[in-house]
Amino acid sequence: MPGLLLDTLSGTNARRRPVWLMRQAGRYLPEYRELRAQKGGFLPLVYDSEAAAEITLQPLRRFGFDGAILFSDILIVPYAMGQDLQFLAGEGPALSPKLVDHALTGLEAVPERLDPIYETVRLVRAALTPDQTMLGFAGSPWTIATYMVNGEGSRDQHETRAYAYRDRAAFQAIIDAIITVTVDYLEGQAQAGAEAVQLFDSWAGSLAPAEFERWVIAPNAEIVRRLKARCPDLPIIGFPKGSGEKLAAYARETGVDAVGIDETIDPLWAARELPAGMPVQGNLDPLLLLAGGAELETQARRVLDAFADRPHVFNLGHGIGQFTPIDHVESLLAVVRGWQRG
Numbered sequence: 001m002p003g004l005l006l007d008t009l010s011g012t013n014a015r016r017r018p019v020w021l022m023r024q025a026g027r028y029l030p031e032y033r034e035l036r037a038q039k040g041g042f043l044p045l046v047y048d049s050e051a052a053a054e055i056t057l058q059p060l061r062r063f064g065f066d067g068a069i070l071f072s073d074i075l076i077v078p079y080a081m082g083q084d085l086q087f088l089a090g091e092g093p094a095l096s097p098k099l100v101d102h103a104l105t106g107l108e109a110v111p112e113r114l115d116p117i118y119e120t121v122r123l124v125r126a127a128l129t130p131d132q133t134m135l136g137f138a139g140s141p142w143t144i145a146t147y148m149v150n151g152e153g154s155r156d157q158h159e160t161r162a163y164a165y166r167d168r169a170a171f172q173a174i175i176d177a178i179i180t181v182t183v184d185y186l187e188g189q190a191q192a193g194a195e196a197v198q199l200f201d202s203w204a205g206s207l208a209p210a211e212f213e214r215w216v217i218a219p220n221a222e223i224v225r226r227l228k229a230r231c232p233d234l235p236i237i238g239f240p241k242g243s244g245e246k247l248a249a250y251a252r253e254t255g256v257d258a259v260g261i262d263e264t265i266d267p268l269w270a271a272r273e274l275p276a277g278m279p280v281q282g283n284l285d286p287l288l289l290l291a292g293g294a295e296l297e298t299q300a301r302r303v304l305d306a307f308a309d310r311p312h313v314f315n316l317g318h319g320i321g322q323f324t325p326i327d328h329v330e331s332l333l334a335v336v337r338g339w340q341r342g
Contacts, residue, residue: 002131002133002195003018003066003130003131003132003133004016004018004066004131005018005020005066005067005132005133005196005313006133006195006196006235008279008311008312008313009133009196009235009237009257009258009279009311009313010235010257010279011257011277011279011311012311013309013310013311013312013341014311014341015340015341016337016339016340016341017304017312017313017314017336017339018066018067018133018313018314019065019066019313019314019315019333019336019337020065020066020067020068020069020135020313020315021059021065021315021316021319021320021329022069022315022316022318022319022320023319023320024059024063024065024069024320025055025056025058025059025068025069025071026055026071026319026320026322027322028320028321028322028323028324028326028329029058029059029062029326031058031062032055032058035051035054035055039051041087042073042087043073043085043086043087045071046071046072046073046076046116046117047116048116049116049117049119049120049123050123052070052071052072052116052117052120053071053120053123053124053127055071056068056069056070056071056120056124057124057127057128060128060132062326063329063330063333064333065132066131066132066133067132067133067134067135067196068124068128068132068133068134068135069135069137069198070117070120070121070124070134070135070136070137070189070194071120072117072120072137073093074137074138074139074143074144074200074202075093075095075139075144075147076113076114076117076185077138077139077144077178077181077182077185078095078144078147078148078178079095079110079113080109080110080111080113080114080181080185081107081109081110081148081177081178081181082107082108082109082110083095083096083097083107083148084096084097091152092152092153093147093152093153094151094152095147095148095151095152096151097151098148098149098150098151099148099149099174100149100150100151100159100160100163104170104173104174104177109181111184114184114185114188117185117188117189118188118189118191118192119192121134121136121189121192121193121194122192122193124193125192125193125194125195126193133195133196134193134194134195134196135194135195135196135197135198136186136189136190136194136196136197136198137197137198137199137200138182138185138186138197138199138200139182139199139200139201139202140182140199140200140201140204140216140219140220140223140238140240141175141178141179141182141215141219141220141223142175142201142203142204142207142215142216142219143200143201143202143203143204144178144182145160145164145171145174145175145178145215146160146203148174148178149163149171149174156206157203157206161206161207161211164211164215175215175219178219179219179222179223179226182223183223183226183227183230186223186227186231186234187227187230187231190231190234194234195234195235196234196235196236196237197227197234197235197236197237198236198237198238198239198260199220199223199236199237199238199239199256200239200241201216201220201238201239201240201241201243202241203241203242204216204240204241204242204243204246205240205241205242205243205244206242209246212243212246213249216240216243216246216250217249217250217253217254220238220240220250220254220256221253221254221255224236224238224254224255224256225255228255235257235258236255236256236257236258237256237257237258237259237260237281238250238251238254238256238258238259238260239259239260239262239281240259241260241262241318242262242264243262244264244265245273247259247261247265247270247273247274248273248274251274251275251278252275257278257279258278258279258280258281258311258313259274259278259279259280259281260280260281260282260283260315261280261281261282261283261317262282262283262317262318263282263283263284263285263286263316263317263318264317265282265283265317267282267283267302267303267306267307268306270283270306270307271306271307271309271310274310276310277310277311278310278311279310279311279312279313280307280310280311280312280313281312281313281314281315282303282313282314282315282316282317283303283315283316283317284299284300284303284314284315284316284317284332285299285316285317286316286317286318286319286320286321286324287321288300289316289320289321289324289328289329289332290321290323290324290325290328291328292325292327292328292331296328296331296332296335297331297332297335300314300332300335300336301335301339304335304336304339308341308342314336
């Protein structure tokens with residue numbers, strides 16, 4: 001029997017809401033910090049399939065979430081495409097060579113770098129109960145391209161946005177290459193046991209409307225089209241963070257089964273403007289979870305009530321912060337699990 005999360009992503013508006021939290025496996029958990037201290041840096045953890053599976057399962061053991069989200073990173077795709085990937089202390093991820101001054105054709109693909117991720121999915125799925133859903137993920141092409149071009153994250157993606165205007169053909173080639181690898185990667189996750197996948201477009205909010213259509217909607221629609229041809233029953237969640245009012249067009253035009261909503265979106269607007277019956281996911285502010293108290297419970301109920309008339313997966317508007325107290329998560333879960341659709 002499929003669990004509540006998978007049923008909801010498939011369009012069932014159940015009386016209670018499934019819940020998982022973006023970055024639920026990570027630094028706010030003492031058991032994660034202990035394991036990381038034993039194993040070393042982030043990338044070695046990702047590539048130790050048994051350790052990555054253990055990290056993926058830690059929040060389910062503690063909180064009983066309805067879904068397990070794969071412990072990995074969106075930059076595994078450019079790593080498999082041939083860029084070098086490092087996680088620098090205090091600076092975040094770095095890719096080299098930067099495609100702003102290096103040809104895409106100069107990269108030599110290393111597809112075997114995806115294999116340990118598939119093994120992590122297999123190990124986690126084998127450990128879950130039938131009513132818990134295994135969630136895979138990948139970064140969306142625009143977001144991945146921003147790192148591939150610039151070599152690192154940036155506040156406004158200036159370098160990549162300028163590159164995309166300056167050389168349309170070269171940038172389209174980068175996007176097309178990312179699409180191809182991403183479809184293969186997500187299919188591989190599904191074959192290993194992922195029952196739903198999420199496309200993270202973390203930097204979608206930096207684009208002008210026409211660029212959003214070209215570099216966010218069109219590539220994600222192509223991923224969905226190709227992936228559905230291979231895995232027709234695999235639910236796909238699209239999460240274009242920062243998209244604002246462009247979210248409605250994204251929901252209509254990409255073909256995703258559900259949309260993730262960040263904390264800047266009014267849930268009442270989303271409930272009104274998104275396609276009728278489309279499952280939604282979100283959208284509590286992660287800082288509310290950090291702050292806790294009565295306002296956390298009030299705003300959690302507001303989100304739940306706003307989406308009462310459509311399938312809804314309760315989640316945050318982005319990832320849980322590393323300093324979030326455990327008891328705040330427990331308080332939030334008590335609210336979500338105590339709520340029922342009238």
